[in-house]
Amino acid sequence: MQIEIRKGMNLYPGSCNAVVAPVHVMVSAINSNADLQRFLFLYIGGNYSRVLSGIHRDSTNFEIRRAFTAHQLLSVLREASHTIVLVEHDPTLFEGAGKMLAPVARALKDAGRESLVILYTPAIDRTFAALMRQADRIIEIAAAEDISSRVSPRAIRLQRNGGPLTGGQRTLEVG
């Protein structure tokens, strides 16, 4: 059993994976995987979901548990006994509960000893960064336009040292 996130990029049971990818990539990885119909799949969401509305309703083994607090997420992870566990990251769960990041990250790692655990977000944030530290693999899939528009570290260094502004006027500088 495996999930192919992108061609040649497979995730296997017995691992904890942090995935940063556009929503459509994640949704199509779930919908197009025939294995998901045969194995127990648990989706864990938070106060809102970007993924859920795109999932086919006929996915028979697709089960859902939502956690609205970090403590609930911890309980749900500890009780999960599915082959695949997909956690859609919700940073609001950790508002005022920063202490829970470490135990939740440990619970994700523990669940990943037997199951395929995917901690997913379309955009990385501080709490996701804290949770993904214990992951076995970190995968980031960015849309091409996102990559092209990103500022390179070199450009940032240059800018700090008085170089031209990224995206700013580059044709004429009058001293």
Place this chain on the structure above:
Amino acid sequence: MLRGTAMWILDSAYRNGGIDLWTKEGGAVTRVHHPYDPPFLVHFADPHASHEMIGALEERYSAEECTIRTVFGSLPGYRVVADRMVVEAIEEQAQYDVQLFNVDVRRDQRFMAEQGIFPCSANENDRFSHEVSHDLDVITIRIHGEPERSANLPEVELVHKRTERLAGPEGTILSDLFALFSALDPDVILMPDADAWMPRLRQLAERHGLPLPFSRNGKYRAMNSRSYWSYGRMEHKDAALVPDGRVLIDTERSFVYREGGLEGVLMSARLSGLSPSLVSRFTPGTLISSYETYEAIRRGIAVPFRKSDGETVRRISTLQAADRGGMMFQPRPGVFWNVEEIDFTSMYPSIIVQVNLSPETIGHPERRGFLPEILDPLISMRIRTKQLKKTDPAIEGIDSILKWMLVTCFGYTGYKNAKFGMIEVHEGITRQSREILLRTKEIAEEMDFTVLHGIVDCLWVQGDPVELLKARVEKETGLSLEVEHFDWIVFEPLADGFGAYNRYFGRLPDGSIKVRGIAARRHDTPEFIRSMQQEMLTEMSYAGTVAELDALWDTVHARYRDAVAQLPSAPVQEMVISRRISRLTYAHRCIEGAAVRACRRHGLTVAPGMKIQYVVTDARRYQAEPVWCAKIFDQQYYRGLLDKAWEEIAFAFRNGNQPECQPVKCAGLAVW
């Protein structure tokens, strides 16, 4: 023991390892201290794995084995007398595999609930009564000026049996105010913006070497300010300084006082078992959760500290079917006459009670649930007050607070931190409500009524006789209904031409106009525009039929033309927009962002959830000024608002098809 003791508790506070109860008897207020150091309860999922910690708790904090009674059943556990730091250490060391109870219950509330006593009543049977007498001495202190901006202490007004006006040098005003206050020795202080003025008064008193007289023992409880989300809206609560032994109500900012007056505050204190000063600073959500907590403790049920039980495992199709809100029927926009509004009284809480919905009854319908049991007396009380307020306006405040508590008790079942909430209960309530509204529509149509519109617990129908319809729906659903007749009603359109769910106005038989969602009702409408629309509505209230309404076109249209003519010379103060801000930084340029920046530029400390008042000075350049320094306003921007308000009214005249109803665009301004 205090159980069964009749005493009028005015205030309560946790002080020096016990509870101070301030009671009023025979005109005298006395403080009685009751030593009280309550334990919290802890249940270990695996006590063997935690034996070392349990040993340490027994040794250091005299932990004792006990049975913990929860809404779901009994659990073995320990009773520990220790502070919050110990609680957090237990959680961390047990890797959050513990359940804790009675950790964050206010000690004065817990004391009163355990003793079976409650504030603001001398009779132990009065808790759910709307008739509770008191002989409280009430004064009003008004400080004229804006607390955030007044450099010196402005004129002060003290209202008791007569009104005293205090003006002059700051020290003189203060000493006069404090002397008068001490002589009057009131029980209740009503004070607009009290929470903003109290810290200032304390500073000034220190500066002038005067003791602050508002507390009866010189002690004050400090409450911190905070911003929080409530019903999708950012709210802000100011810090407060609450005196011991007296009731201090910020009449300007207290939701409970605004809705329910002093009687509403006192009733809230009785229901929640908390001091009136505290409950006057509560939102309806905090009020209902405090009521639930008091009831749980009173019944010996432990109050969970953390929300750790996630929803049950479900299939995607089951979730998609369950996770819906209330039912809506989109109206056809237009003017309708002889319309009946059928409204279910406290529909959601009634469903909770009738269907026995509670976290512990999901999957166990045979059990009597905690939520239905505690909501039952509130609903009975609300049904009584709703009837009584028709003849006794004094009941209106109490009724309004009960309404809000019952409204929020539904939302609270789905709130992530609700002590006795669960998302499945929330979904169960909305599922039932959808079925009830659909069934009501079917019954109405079976009886040849025309259904015009429906929102969650309310249906608008045309037909006769409505009494028979009411009786049949009440019989079939088991819920009580209220019927309100409209001589005519206007359902406003959306931009796409379909009917808006929540924007309508109509004439009631007594000649008043019920208004929802239009400019005159919205909080952010500038006074100039609000008063124009209000005057039009008043004019329209004279029309008992649609034909009479049509005849008013010229009068109403003339009022609009007057407003357009007066706009350029209107006072800036009438252009003030009041809005609650949700954030401090805005990703895109917008008027609200400009107003926030302007407030900060002028030295006002703003926080998310706070209400700010501003005037738009140049909408195209996104410029606004705080109310106190605005000299001009953007006429074109306000003309746009004026036209929108007018369009809402003009629609009532044959659906806006009057020949003169079509606007003509001219230099960016619509001329009618």
